[in-house]
Amino acid sequence: MATKTQNRKRKKQSFKLPMGIIVVLVCAAVLAALALGPGFHAPGAAVSSSSEALEQHSYDWSGLTQQENGRKVYQNAQGVSAAAGIDVSSHQGTIDWNAVASDGIQFAFVRVGSRGYQTGEIYYDEQFEANFTGAQAAGLKVGVYFYSQAVNEQEARQEAQVVLQALDGRACQLPVVIDYEEVLEEEVRTGQMTNEERTAVVQAFCEEVKQAGYTPMLYSTRSMLLDRFDLTQLPDVKLWAAEFNELPDFPYTFDIWQYTPRGRVAGIGPDVDLNLYLSGWEG
Numbered sequence: 001m002a003t004k005t006q007n008r009k010r011k012k013q014s015f016k017l018p019m020g021i022i023v024v025l026v027c028a029a030v031l032a033a034l035a036l037g038p039g040f041h042a043p044g045a046a047v048s049s050s051s052e053a054l055e056q057h058s059y060d061w062s063g064l065t066q067q068e069n070g071r072k073v074y075q076n077a078q079g080v081s082a083a084a085g086i087d088v089s090s091h092q093g094t095i096d097w098n099a100v101a102s103d104g105i106q107f108a109f110v111r112v113g114s115r116g117y118q119t120g121e122i123y124y125d126e127q128f129e130a131n132f133t134g135a136q137a138a139g140l141k142v143g144v145y146f147y148s149q150a151v152n153e154q155e156a157r158q159e160a161q162v163v164l165q166a167l168d169g170r171a172c173q174l175p176v177v178i179d180y181e182e183v184l185e186e187e188v189r190t191g192q193m194t195n196e197e198r199t200a201v202v203q204a205f206c207e208e209v210k211q212a213g214y215t216p217m218l219y220s221t222r223s224m225l226l227d228r229f230d231l232t233q234l235p236d237v238k239l240w241a242a243e244f245n246e247l248p249d250f251p252y253t254f255d256i257w258q259y260t261p262r263g264r265v266a267g268i269g270p271d272v273d274l275n276l277y278l279s280g281w282e283g
Helices: 004-014 019-036 097-102 128-137 153-167 195-211 222-227
Strands: 064-066 072-074 083-088 107-115 122-124 141-148 176-180 216-221 238-242 256-263 272-277
Touching: 072 272, 083 256, 097 128, 107 128, 107 153, 107 272, 122 153, 128 141, 141 153, 141 195, 153 176, 153 195, 176 195, 195 216, 216 222, 216 256, 222 238
Parallel strands: 083 107, 107 141, 141 176, 176 216, 216 238, 238 256
Antiparallel strands: 064 072, 083 272, 107 122, 256 272
16 A cells, blocks of 8 residues: 555656656747747746836737737727837848738838947948838838947947938937847847846937937837836836737837737738837827
């Protein structure tokens, strides 16, 4: 007859998954993260943030549906629908913006340039001018972004000036965005930065943008927004969160949700990021 201790051991063992299944699950999670990029995280991942005093968003995700083509649609309790949009760079090549507009896309963010994550050199996006003027001519609302790898406030202000010079006083219907992401490579110049330093970079960029009369915004992944910035120090900066899951669980107020990097849109050959403008949109 088995003892109580033996029975307890057997009960514990009955809840263990076979090692083969565990390995498969871990590999699946890793492959998903690699395929979808830094915006992916395991559903239900714990929120870890020093910004718990921030205002929580009020989105009701029961108003979120997905169409057969993979695009998401959101309508709030007042019957107001989110706008559908994309963000593009030279990676998308030459774009037929009239075809994009005819495919239900209402807005676009176009890249002005980027900074190298190893050299720190600034690169201009060769498709910026064509994308900016083409999207506006097709009737889309347009914003711009810069892929930042600034390591201090001076570099951040330099990046903002690059954007402002490219705009040359032209109107943007949507914000001017600092795109700040984590680079998972060796010898990354931003790798040892503290949360305070990253936050100061965003503050400096956004101050330059605001002083020039544009609306500033920060784009990053859910995990970085929660764990790599002090959002309490960015009260006037709008947020654009990348989270590649069925539902976003970023808890704080944000305006735009980038929900997939694998979108398909008429007029664009390669895959493209798809976004929903959830609040602050004026149609």
